[in-house]
Amino acid sequence: MRIPVEVVDSGQVAMGAGFAALAAAHAARSGASLDDVADAARAVAASATCVFTVDTLEFLRRGGRLSSAAAAVGRMLQVRPVLEIVAGEVAVVDKVRSTARAREAVLRRAGEAAEAMPGAACAVLTLGEGSYGDEAAQALPVGLPVVRTDVGAVLAVHAGPGALAVVAAALPEGIL
Known part of the structure; x- marks a missing residue:
């Protein structure tokens, strides 16, 4: 068949x-x-916006996504990138000076994207201790359906513990 x-x-x-x-x-x-x-x-x-941050640059360095020099400078300055999938590629959309600010930026960007699309739903993905993921899910705009899950194994290798991702997408009615 x-x-x-x-x-x-x-x-x-x-x-x-x-x-x-x-x-x-x-x-x-x-x-x-x-x-x-x-x-x-x-x-x-096509409607999806995937914004994420990592708690340490070490895993991006190990995976070849960041040079050793850039990782060392970022570690010294406590720089945390805010990353987004743009045209199928990872793009740095912001750089902030702490994990807390990076997570706030992720929530802001994803929340704004969700509010701009009809039928939006969000997913909050974390790796490691999950209380910050629960807090992130509660910080998204009220009324949005939210799926809470872990970062998958393939992405975990590049993101490392402490990663936070938020995905917003326009879903047809009845999916969640």
Whole structure:
């Protein structure tokens, strides 16, 4: 038996891809065609904003995403990057001088993105001790559906303990 398959590059990570997969599954369960299922995934992925920060630059250095010199300077100055997935790539969108400020910046950027889209939902992802993730979920705009989960293993290697990511995406009604 042949099963039709269409590959969709979400250009996203974590729940940016996860929300796209949920939209595709919802469309498929509703009886949509293969093209419509793929389009549902693409639409949600295109709407997604994934903003994150790391508690230490060491894992970015080890993974080759940051030079040793930049990591050393960042460590001395306590610089924490605020990163975002832009056109399928990781981009630095801000640099702040503490983990607390970086987490605030992540929440602000993701919250603003969510408030600007219809049918928004958010996911809060953490790695390690999770109380700051619970606090982050409560700090998002009131009324938004929020999924709370851990950073996956592949991203954990690059982000390290203390990572916080927030994904906002426009979801069709009935997905969450």
